Amino acid sequence: MRKTTAEAQPAPSNAPGNVGDVRKANLARVLAVIAGAHSEHRLSRADIATRSKLTKASVSSLVADLLESGLIIEIGVHRDGERGRPSVGLILNPARCVIGMEINVDYISAGLVDLSGKLLTHQIVPRLNRAVNAEQVIDALSELSSQMQQAAEAQDLKILGGGLAVPGLVDEKSYTVLQAPNLGWEAQTLDVRKLLSETKTRFRLFNEANASALAQQQLMEPAERDFLFVSGEVGIGGGLIIDAELFAGPQGHAGELGHVVVQPEGKSCSCGGRGCLETVAGQEAILTAANLGVAARGVSRQQRIERLYQALESGQEPANIAVADAGKSLGVAVASAMRLFNVSTVVFGGHFAALERWLLPATTSSLRTYAPSIAGQAKLRFSPLGQTGALIGAAHSVVGDLLESPHQLVG
Ligand SMILES: [Zn+2]
Incomplete structure (x- = not known):
C-alpha cells in the first residue's frame, strides 16, 4: 500500500463533495492507522492522534467523516483492568466488502472480501469458456455475481466495489481483454456493468497472474x-x-x-x-x-x-x-x-x-x-491460494484503493 506523504496539518473545513487535497490525505492517513492496528487492538481517537501525528481536533473531525462514509464503526472497548463504561474504539466496518471475480478457461468464480482482506465466502463454478463469446461468459458470471450480492444482502453486507481477473492481457481503463489466447478472445470489451447492480461502485479489471500475485503478497x-x-x-x-x-x-x-x-x-x-x-x-x-x-x-x-x-x-x-x-x-x-x-x-x-x-x-x-x-x-x-488467488487479489486491490482514497465515499 502506498504511504501518505502529506504533512500533518489541521484539517480545513470543506463543503461536502469538495474535499481538499490535505483533507483527502489526512482522511487516508487516519484510515491507514485504523486499518493497520492489530484486530485485537481497537484504537481510540486519542490513540489515532498519537499515531497519525494529527491534532485531536483534526482526528475527531476526520473520524466523523469516516464514520459517515461507512468505512469504519465505533465499538465499545474495555481496556485491561478497566471497569465501568467502556471507552470508544474505532475499527474497519466488518459489514462492508468488495466482490472479486475470475473468468478462467475451465471455470468462473466469485467471492466476497471484507475491508481487512479476509475472504468471507466464495464459489467456483466449472464452466468451459474457451472459444465462447465473451458476452455469454459475462452473462454467466453476472448470474453468479447476483447470487453473491444476494448472499451479501442476507448478511447485511454492503458491497463497495468489484474486481475481475481474466487470463490475458487487459486494458483496464476500457475494460478490454486485449488478448487471451487460451480463451480465444481478442479485443473483447467486457460489459462489466452487468456484474454489479450498484453502478456507482468502483470496478477494476486485472490480469489473472497479477491479481494472484497481489493476493499472495498478503501472505508474505x-x-x-x-x-x-x-x-x-x-x-x-x-x-x-x-x-x-x-x-x-x-x-x-x-x-x-x-x-x-x-x-x-x-x-x-x-x-x-x-x-x-x-x-x-x-x-x-x-x-x-x-x-x-x-x-x-x-x-x-x-x-x-x-x-x-x-x-x-x-x-x-x-x-x-x-x-x-x-x-x-x-x-x-x-x-x-x-x-x-x-x-x-x-x-x-x-x-x-x-x-x-x-x-x-x-x-x-x-x-x-x-x-x-x-x-x-x-x-x-x-x-x-489455489483457484481463489485471482478473485482475492482483484477484490483486495479494490479494497486497497478505497482505503487509500476514502474521500470517494465522503460527502
Ligand atoms: Zn507463447
Missing part, C-alpha cells in the same frame, strides 16, 4: 518485498512484485513468463510463437505429454487431472517424465527471470501447487544446472 512476511508469482493453469502467467508493489510495465503486460521461450525448436504456442514455457508446463501440455491429452473423449480436463495425480502416485513413467520436463523448463524460465529482475523468491500457484512433490525436485535441479551461482539463494515456494 513484511520483509519479503520482492518476488515472482508464477501462475499455472491451462496457460502460465507471471506477476512481479518489486518493493511490495506490482510491477506491471508501461502497458501493464510485464511478467508474461508463460511466453518466455524455453525450447527454440519447440511446439507452436497459443500466442503465435514457438517453444514457450506454456507449451511444456501448461496444464494441457503436461496432460498431453502424460498420454492424458484431449484424445480421451468425453473426459473433462478435471477428470484427466485427477488421472494425472493417480498416475504420478503410482509412479507411471509418462506422467512422471511429463512433470519432470515441465519442472525442468520452469527452472530454465525462472533462472532467467531471477537474473533479469534480481529476485530470489519465486512462488508457484494454480496447478503447480498441487504438483509440488513431483515438480520441485526437477525445478531445483534445473536451476542448479542453468544458474548455479544464484540457485543457492533461490527460495521456491508453493501458494496455498
Whole structure:
C-alpha cells in the first residue's frame, strides 16, 4: 500500500463533495492507522492522534467523516483492568466488502472480501469458456455475481466495489481483454456493468497472474518485498512484485513468463510463437505429454487431472517424465527471470501447487544446472491460494484503493 506523504496539518473545513487535497490525505492517513492496528487492538481517537501525528481536533473531525462514509464503526472497548463504561474504539466496518471475480478457461468464480482482506465466502463454478463469446461468459458470471450480492444482502453486507481477473492481457481503463489466447478472445470489451447492480461502485479489471500475485503478497512476511508469482493453469502467467508493489510495465503486460521461450525448436504456442514455457508446463501440455491429452473423449480436463495425480502416485513413467520436463523448463524460465529482475523468491500457484512433490525436485535441479551461482539463494515456494488467488487479489486491490482514497465515499 502506498504511504501518505502529506504533512500533518489541521484539517480545513470543506463543503461536502469538495474535499481538499490535505483533507483527502489526512482522511487516508487516519484510515491507514485504523486499518493497520492489530484486530485485537481497537484504537481510540486519542490513540489515532498519537499515531497519525494529527491534532485531536483534526482526528475527531476526520473520524466523523469516516464514520459517515461507512468505512469504519465505533465499538465499545474495555481496556485491561478497566471497569465501568467502556471507552470508544474505532475499527474497519466488518459489514462492508468488495466482490472479486475470475473468468478462467475451465471455470468462473466469485467471492466476497471484507475491508481487512479476509475472504468471507466464495464459489467456483466449472464452466468451459474457451472459444465462447465473451458476452455469454459475462452473462454467466453476472448470474453468479447476483447470487453473491444476494448472499451479501442476507448478511447485511454492503458491497463497495468489484474486481475481475481474466487470463490475458487487459486494458483496464476500457475494460478490454486485449488478448487471451487460451480463451480465444481478442479485443473483447467486457460489459462489466452487468456484474454489479450498484453502478456507482468502483470496478477494476486485472490480469489473472497479477491479481494472484497481489493476493499472495498478503501472505508474505513484511520483509519479503520482492518476488515472482508464477501462475499455472491451462496457460502460465507471471506477476512481479518489486518493493511490495506490482510491477506491471508501461502497458501493464510485464511478467508474461508463460511466453518466455524455453525450447527454440519447440511446439507452436497459443500466442503465435514457438517453444514457450506454456507449451511444456501448461496444464494441457503436461496432460498431453502424460498420454492424458484431449484424445480421451468425453473426459473433462478435471477428470484427466485427477488421472494425472493417480498416475504420478503410482509412479507411471509418462506422467512422471511429463512433470519432470515441465519442472525442468520452469527452472530454465525462472533462472532467467531471477537474473533479469534480481529476485530470489519465486512462488508457484494454480496447478503447480498441487504438483509440488513431483515438480520441485526437477525445478531445483534445473536451476542448479542453468544458474548455479544464484540457485543457492533461490527460495521456491508453493501458494496455498489455489483457484481463489485471482478473485482475492482483484477484490483486495479494490479494497486497497478505497482505503487509500476514502474521500470517494465522503460527502
Ligand atoms: Zn507463447
